[in-house]
Amino acid sequence: MTIKNNRLTAQQYKEKFADIHPPFETSGAALLEANRCLFCFDAPCTKACPTSIDVPKFIKQISTGNMKGSALTILSSNIMGGSCARVCPVEKLCEGSCVLHNRQEPPIHIARLQRYSTDMALKSQWNLFKRKNSRGKKVAAVGAGPAGLSCAHWLARQGIDVTIYEKENEAGGLMTYGIAAYKVTPEFCREETDFITSIGGIEIKYNEELGRDLSLADLKKNYDAVFLGIGVGLTRQLEIPGENLEGVVDAIRFIYEIRKDGFSKTAVGDKVAVIGMGMTAIDAATQAKRLGAREVTMIYRRTEKEKPCTDEELEIAKLDGCNIIWLASPKEIHGENGKVRSLLCSKMELGEPDDSGRKFPFDTGETFVLEVDMVIKATGQVPYTDMLQSNRIKLSSGKIRIDANCTTNVGAVFAGGDCVNGGKEVVDAVEAGKEGAKSILKYLGITD
Amino acid sequence: MADISSNFLGIKSPNPFWLASGPPTDKKYNVLRAFEAGWGGVVWKTLGSQVKNVSSRYSAVDFNGHRVMGFNNIELISDRPLEINLREIREVVREFPDRAVIVSLMADNNKESWHDLIKQTEDTGAHGIELNFGCPHGMSERGMGSSVGQNPDIAKMIVEWVMETATIPVITKLTPNVHSVVPTAKASVEGGTNALSLINTIQSITGIDLDNFVPNPNVGGKSTYGGYCGPAVKPIALKMVASLSLNSYTNKVPISGIGGISTWRDAVEFMLLGSTTIQVCTAVMTHGFRIVEDMIEGLNNWMDEKEFQTTNDFIGKSVPYLTKWGYLDMNYHVVADINQEKCISCGLCYITCEDTSHQAINVEFGNPYNKYTIKEDDCVGCNLCMLVCPVNDCITMLEKRKGSEYLNWLEYQKRGLPLNDH
Numbered sequence: 001m002t003i004k005n006n007r008l009t010a011q012q013y014k015e016k017f018a019d020i021h022p023p024f025e026t027s028g029a030a031l032l033e034a035n036r037c038l039f040c041f042d043a044p045c046t047k048a049c050p051t052s053i054d055v056p057k058f059i060k061q062i063s064t065g066n067m068k069g070s071a072l073t074i075l076s077s078n079i080m081g082g083s084c085a086r087v088c089p090v091e092k093l094c095e096g097s098c099v100l101h102n103r104q105e106p107p108i109h110i111a112r113l114q115r116y117s118t119d120m121a122l123k124s125q126w127n128l129f130k131r132k133n134s135r136g137k138k139v140a141a142v143g144a145g146p147a148g149l150s151c152a153h154w155l156a157r158q159g160i161d162v163t164i165y166e167k168e169n170e171a172g173g174l175m176t177y178g179i180a181a182y183k184v185t186p187e188f189c190r191e192e193t194d195f196i197t198s199i200g201g202i203e204i205k206y207n208e209e210l211g212r213d214l215s216l217a218d219l220k221k222n223y224d225a226v227f228l229g230i231g232v233g234l235t236r237q238l239e240i241p242g243e244n245l246e247g248v249v250d251a252i253r254f255i256y257e258i259r260k261d262g263f264s265k266t267a268v269g270d271k272v273a274v275i276g277m278g279m280t281a282i283d284a285a286t287q288a289k290r291l292g293a294r295e296v297t298m299i300y301r302r303t304e305k306e307k308p309c310t311d312e313e314l315e316i317a318k319l320d321g322c323n324i325i326w327l328a329s330p331k332e333i334h335g336e337n338g339k340v341r342s343l344l345c346s347k348m349e350l351g352e353p354d355d356s357g358r359k360f361p362f363d364t365g366e367t368f369v370l371e372v373d374m375v376i377k378a379t380g381q382v383p384y385t386d387m388l389q390s391n392r393i394k395l396s397s398g399k400i401r402i403d404a405n406c407t408t409n410v411g412a413v414f415a416g417g418d419c420v421n422g423g424k425e426v427v428d429a430v431e432a433g434k435e436g437a438k439s440i441l442k443y444l445g446i447t448d
Numbered sequence: 449m450a451d452i453s454s455n456f457l458g459i460k461s462p463n464p465f466w467l468a469s470g471p472p473t474d475k476k477y478n479v480l481r482a483f484e485a486g487w488g489g490v491v492w493k494t495l496g497s498q499v500k501n502v503s504s505r506y507s508a509v510d511f512n513g514h515r516v517m518g519f520n521n522i523e524l525i526s527d528r529p530l531e532i533n534l535r536e537i538r539e540v541v542r543e544f545p546d547r548a549v550i551v552s553l554m555a556d557n558n559k560e561s562w563h564d565l566i567k568q569t570e571d572t573g574a575h576g577i578e579l580n581f582g583c584p585h586g587m588s589e590r591g592m593g594s595s596v597g598q599n600p601d602i603a604k605m606i607v608e609w610v611m612e613t614a615t616i617p618v619i620t621k622l623t624p625n626v627h628s629v630v631p632t633a634k635a636s637v638e639g640g641t642n643a644l645s646l647i648n649t650i651q652s653i654t655g656i657d658l659d660n661f662v663p664n665p666n667v668g669g670k671s672t673y674g675g676y677c678g679p680a681v682k683p684i685a686l687k688m689v690a691s692l693s694l695n696s697y698t699n700k701v702p703i704s705g706i707g708g709i710s711t712w713r714d715a716v717e718f719m720l721l722g723s724t725t726i727q728v729c730t731a732v733m734t735h736g737f738r739i740v741e742d743m744i745e746g747l748n749n750w751m752d753e754k755e756f757q758t759t760n761d762f763i764g765k766s767v768p769y770l771t772k773w774g775y776l777d778m779n780y781h782v783v784a785d786i787n788q789e790k791c792i793s794c795g796l797c798y799i800t801c802e803d804t805s806h807q808a809i810n811v812e813f814g815n816p817y818n819k820y821t822i823k824e825d826d827c828v829g830c831n832l833c834m835l836v837c838p839v840n841d842c843i844t845m846l847e848k849r850k851g852s853e854y855l856n857w858l859e860y861q862k863r864g865l866p867l868n869d870h
Contacts, residue, residue: 035513038838041795044816063512097816102792103839 001373003247003339005267007292013263016290020182020316021086023115030116034063037108038099045094045110050431051078055094059113071121072128074114079153080146082122082192083175084427085115086184089279089310093427122195131199132159137444140165140223142210145173146426147229147417149196150433151440156201158441163223164202167209173231174418175426177256180283182290186259211387220412225440228393228400228408228415229433232381232423238275242333247340251276251284251378258287269374271295273343274322275330278308281378282317288376289320296322297370301329301348301361331367333375343370381423388419398422406432406439414440450751451758452744454488454548456702456725457617457642459575461488461548464759465715465743468706468727469493469552469578469621472737474526476536480543485737486744489548491645491727492537494525494580495565496554496592501527507654507664509680518680519730520654522665522672524586525554530568538572548725550576550619554583554592559609566613576616579607579641581632582623582648584675594648597623600635607639619704622646622688624681629688633698644692645704645727647685649675678730682708686721693722693767710739712746719759720766774857782829782845784808784822790842793817797833797843805832824848 008016024030037059045055054073061070074081090096090111098107121128137160141148144166152162170176172189197204208214210230219226235250237243247269258266272293274285277300289296298317300307303326307314318324325345332344347366350359383398394401394409399422406414416432418424441447454464466489467473467482474493482490501524509518526533541549551574555561569577581603583593596602603620610618620636622629624647633644651673656663663671685707692698705723709715710731718726731739756762786797798820801809808826812819822833834843 031513038794038796040793041799042811042813042818043795044793047816099792099794099817102817 001270001341001371003267003269003374006264007268008263010264017181017263017287020180021112021115023119024112030113031063033109034059034113036100037063040099044097044099045108048093048097049078050093050425050427051084051434053077053081053094053114055110058117059108059110062113062117067117067120068126068128070117071126074118075121075128078427078430079150079196080175080192080426080430081114082118082188082195083146083172083184084430085111085118086188087175087179088425088427089312091312092310122191125195125198127198129153129157129199131156131201134161134201135159135446137161137446138163138223139225139227139440140219141227141229142219143167143173143229143231143417143419144171144193144204145229145231145417146175146429147231147419147433147436148173148227149193150430151227151229151416151437152202152433153196153199154434154437155440156199158437158446160201160441160444160446162202164204165208165210165214165219166204166206167212169206171204171206173229173429177259178252178280178283180255180287181258181263182286183283211384211390216391216393216410216413220410224412224444226413227433227436227440228413228419229417229429229436230384231418231429232383234382235280235377236380236382238330238377238379240330240332242335242340245333245335245340246338247335247373248333248375248377251280251376252381254284254376255280255287258291263291266291268293269340269372271370271372272297272374272376273330273370273372274298274376274378276300276378276380277302277314278378278380279310279313280381281376282309282313284376284378285317285322286320288374289322293374296320297372298322298324299328299330299343299345299370300324300326302350302358303327306350306358327361328368329361329363330375334369340373340375341371343372343375344368345370381418383419383422405442406436407443412443414443450748450756452747452751454725454759456548456704457576459489459548459550459617460546461725462546463488463740463744463747464719464723464725465489465740466491466548466550466704466725466727467732468729469580470729470733471521471523472729472732474528476540479536479540479549482732482737482740483540483544483547486740487547487737489550489725490540491578492526492533492549492551492574494552494554494583495530495533495569496525496587497556497561498529499524499527499586502667504665504667507674508678509654516678516730516734518652518654518676519678519733520652520664520674520676521649522585522667522674525552525580525583534568534572537569537574541573541575548576549574550578552578552580552621554580554587557591557606559612562606562609563613566610570614570616574616576619577610577614578619578621578645579610580621580648581606581636582621582646584623584625584649584651585673594623594625597621597632597648598626600631603632604635604639607636607641611640617642619643619645621648621706623648624650624684624688624707628691630691630695630698633692634695637698637701641701643702643704644698645706646692647681647688647707649677650681650684652676677708678734679708679710682714686717689718689723690721690767690770693764694770710735712743712750715743715747716750716762717766719763722764722767724759724763776856777854778857778860779849779851779853779855781848781850782831783824783827783848784829784831784833785844785846786820786822786833787842787844788819790839791820792839792842793820794838795820796836796838800836801833805830809833 058073171193176189348361354360416436417429469491511517581597587593620641705718706727
């Protein structure tokens with residue numbers, strides 16, 4: 001058993017990581033789907049969208065051939081409508097609430113239509129937004145992820161000059177670095193970032209990390225307001241023996257490497273255990289399998305009923321041939337010559353609901369051993385607690401505390417996205433960026 | 449099995465489904481294919497003086513992704529030499545003796561031309577003649593087609609010329625491009641026509657190319673008014689057929705119904721309003737001849753279900769159910785009812801009633817699904833919500849009479865009953 005890279009041919013990589021939700025192949029197919037939409041009043045799909053995209057309107061606009069109008073309808077509510085069309089768990093949001101379910105029919109393929117519209121907008125480089133004249137106000141956004149980009153675009157539209165500080169050398173945040181490659185490509189993320197910044201008034205400074213290359217105090221001094229959209233960091237420690245063995249990796253780092261270094265350069269074991277059952281765990285497990293791991297086993301301490309990922313995501317893992325073990329928790333990682341050899345797991349049992357409202361898993365005392373050479377940890381990400389606390393930002397359970405105006409306890413410092421909500425969907429971060437921008441405008445006294 | 453055969457003025461056909469005069473009946477090749485597919489009869493594309501057609505010729509109206517809800521043409525009468533058409537008609541009549549072969553005619557505007565054309569047509573052995581008084585484009589600019597049909601006096605005169613010499617049944621085909629089809633229909637009956645057929649096409653512009661501004665169909669950068677037909681015109685045609693069936697003068701002759709018929713259901717509706725046979729064109733131009741299979745089977749099954757032995761058992765059956773507005777019962781009242789179990793919460797009933805009708809639907813906002821209920825006292829029973837509801841039988845109209853007796857508008861006025869109930 002070894003951990004190695006370059007397990008497949010270039011053609012195999014291409015096939016394994018092909019677009020999982022391919023776009024409509026023809027405009028006719030998109031039209032056919034658009035015409036299925038009933039154009040509901042007070043549409044449930046719009047209500048289910050965290051950014052409140054007027055779904056019936058943009059679909060109607062596709063059906064009338066008003067493509068610019070449809071793209072504007074989407075992007076004015078959600079500037080990352082292209083990303084969300086690819087990565088949103090639509091089965092629990094817009095598509096999940098489509099009234100056609102009530103007629104025992106498949107829902108409108110809203111995400112696919114949204115992709116049809118936004119792809120055209122990005123490809124054609126339509127100038128859908130006109131920036132107001134500069135008002136001479138400057139805002140710093142920290143983090144060029146969905147929250148930061150969304151906040152920056154909203155502010156730029158209103159004539160604010162925005163500088164985004166990004167610790168990586170690419171924008172997009174987890175869109176670029178933390179999502180399975182078969183859902184979204186780095187090329188698309190770049191294209192989308194270019195589209196967002198094309199409005200003008202947005203400068204992104206790369207390789208600038210808060211706490212390392214710049215301080216909050218300086219930002220506060222040099223800008224009229226600061227927006228923190230810094231997301232969350234690496235995966236939580238398992239805090240079990242053997243965690244430092246070679247072959248124990250962090251899911252975020254693993255996905256990041258795939259995106260950064262490419263498929264053939266990312267090493268994967270023969271037999272891989274993935275701990276956790278969130279979206280990131282699924283993305284790690286499926287990609288380990290697609291990179292050529294012989295066996296991938298997902299381990300979750302609760303049951304299928306409590307899993308954080310959607311049914312659709314779990315289905316992808318199952319179809320990829322990942323094994324699933326419910327009610328199991330890692331207890332110890334055994335090694336040999338400093339390398340992972342096996343994983344000892346406890347069998348769990350569900351008890352009473354805990355704070356999260358989900359039934360709390362108890363160790364039954366029984367154990368079993370999985371022979372593995374790689375363990376990927378995907379048990380939730382840890383916020384940048386130390387950095388934030390040293391800047392006197394108040395936290396609650398590790399998350400930045402904000403008031404109804406998206407303001408932190410530090411004046412002129414606003415926040416939104418994963419660093420506030422602890423890690424939700426891209427669409428939630430986009431909405432948080434928008435809300436943050438609105439609060440900043442209010443704070444700056446801009447009302448028109 | 450019901451007997452679906454037709455006898456139209458002695459012209460027999462195994463079913464009442466004829467192909468209307470048009471491109472599908474322009475040649476022997478097509479007509480033989482139609483008969484092989486099962487069509488009961490054809491009206492051969494109009495014969496007359498030699499003409500020349502343009503390119504392009506057709507255009508259409510699509511609706512919400514559905515192709516050809518309406519169809520438009522600027523084609524003239526048959527552009528094939530008369531002798532070839534006549535020879536082919538003769539051959540077709542021989543090859544399919546059980547089918548009806550009627551020939552559409554449009555002679556030049558003089559008696560001799562008509563007499564000559566009728567004689568040549570009768571020599572083929574064809575079973576009937578249809579006079580084309582309806583074509584609304586091209587030929588009408590030359591004083592023929594709808595120019596005749598729009599003028600009852602001229603129509604009558606030509607029918608008289610025809611009847612002087614015709615020995616086989618004559619059907620006069622009417623144009624809908626008039627305020628009422630009745631005057632020309634009456635004039636034609638007075639002139640002696642044996643039967644009427646309707647409708648021909650309706651003058652139209654189906655659309656405009658928004659890039660080059662040229663209306664459809666484009667003929668070298670220009671267009672002209674065309675003749676509209678297809679599913680979109682069916683309601684107009686049904687009304688016109690009904691108006692002849694209700695008229696005590698025109699209802700003495702049989703009718704062949706035409707206009708947007710695509711299915712056995714459409715056909716039955718035309719027959720219920722008084723058509724003995726029906727004619728189809730656009731539907732075969734968009735789907736081919738094989739649609740007749742379902743028309744035959746569908747009609748048969750429906751007749752069996754309703755226990756009709758022959759088509760005569762139901763032809764005209766719906767005519768007595770039409771009356772003038774003034775005779776409608778003002779005590780009859782319906783109110784909408786939403787079946788909550790079937791409702792999918794699309795809100796179309798609500799928004800249409802709220803924006804455009806009587807604000808008679810109540811909404812209780814929910815997440816994500818709203819609940820919609822009828823405000824019975826405000827509902828006028830217009831049917832709109834039921835019509836826009838995308839779920840079958842979800843919204844129904846319940847009868848809640850205002851009074852037990854039949855009370856029409858005339859009586860209502862006479863009694864001085866209150867007009868404004870708002």
